[in-house]
Amino acid sequence: MYTITPYTKDHFSQWNEFVAQSKNGTFLFHRDFMEYHNDRFEDYSLIVFEGKNPVALLPAHRVEGAVYSHWGLTYGGLILGNKIKLSNVINIVKQLLQYLHENGISKLHIKAIPHIYHKVPAEEMEYVLFLANAKIIRRDSLAVIDNSYPLKIAAGRMEGVKKGRINKFKLEESDNLNLFWNDVLIPNLQKRHNTLPVHTLEEISHLKNLFPHAIKLFTVWHNKGIAAGTIIFETETVAHAQYISANDDKNHTGSLDFLYHEIITTVYAGKKYFDFGISNEQQGRKLNEGLAFWKESFGARTMVHDFYEVETANFELLNNVLTGNSIRV
Known part of the structure; x- marks a missing residue:
């Protein structure tokens, strides 16, 4: 159903246009932002096409046998279009994991995009990571004000x-x-x-x-x-x-x-939201209590930011997820 293509400079405009129209992309995923420090990372960003049209982006870089949500960005994961459905994302992640596995990548590390940055709900990736037996390897706490x-x-x-x-x-x-x-x-x-x-x-x-x-x-x-x-x-x-x-x-x-x-x-x-960011240290295992207290004094409360690790060989776990049953309502 889908074709997975490594990002090249020829995709610059197409990538940025998709980010701008996506349901969970922000300016951090614009290639101009990602590439200001491209000398520090081996880019391994991927584009998922359906025909000639992109349906998902994976901003990422490679370190030996693993691919990571870009370390130069605060958050990552799949950037998705507004029209995409959960069943599509299941198939996309399956093909992404299989593509990585076949190209010598054993693990994919994802730092999810906190839902406050979504323009509309966009946590399909998190659900599919659960299906693929991904592990949460880090959890940061964000101090967030909900202005509603x-x-x-x-x-x-x-x-x-x-x-x-x-x-x-x-x-x-x-x-x-x-x-x-x-x-x-x-x-x-x-x-x-x-x-x-x-x-x-x-x-x-x-x-x-x-x-x-x-x-x-x-x-x-x-x-x-x-x-x-x-x-x-x-x-x-x-x-x-x-x-x-x-x-x-x-x-x-x-x-x-x-x-x-x-x-x-x-x-x-x-x-909609004001995000003070984290007060964590040591990969989320420690909390700077004084800094957290200062942020909470302004009315901020806690949301979590999760980091995942998934074995690319687990693409096979997604083979029989969709039952194909039709339910009319």
């Missing part, structure tokens, strides 16, 4: 907001990535975690230029410098906090509480 049922912001956070108002902070959307990266974000990450941002300044600047309506920097200023800032990745259904950072005096000035109060209650009040 917002919870009251905690009094402790509102105290910080009051301090920010006393300091006459104003929220600004800014293009000054250089100042935020070098004066706030990098020093804080090095001091507190002995690490660096996932993106270099050059990379995030490049991506922001490519996707100016999806990647945004918001800041508040104090004494002619950035007191706090955040990078937001915006999709159709979600505003996601990619980076959060503030100066050491944030508790005294209320800079970070003020920043996020304004973002949540003003800028993105009409967005």
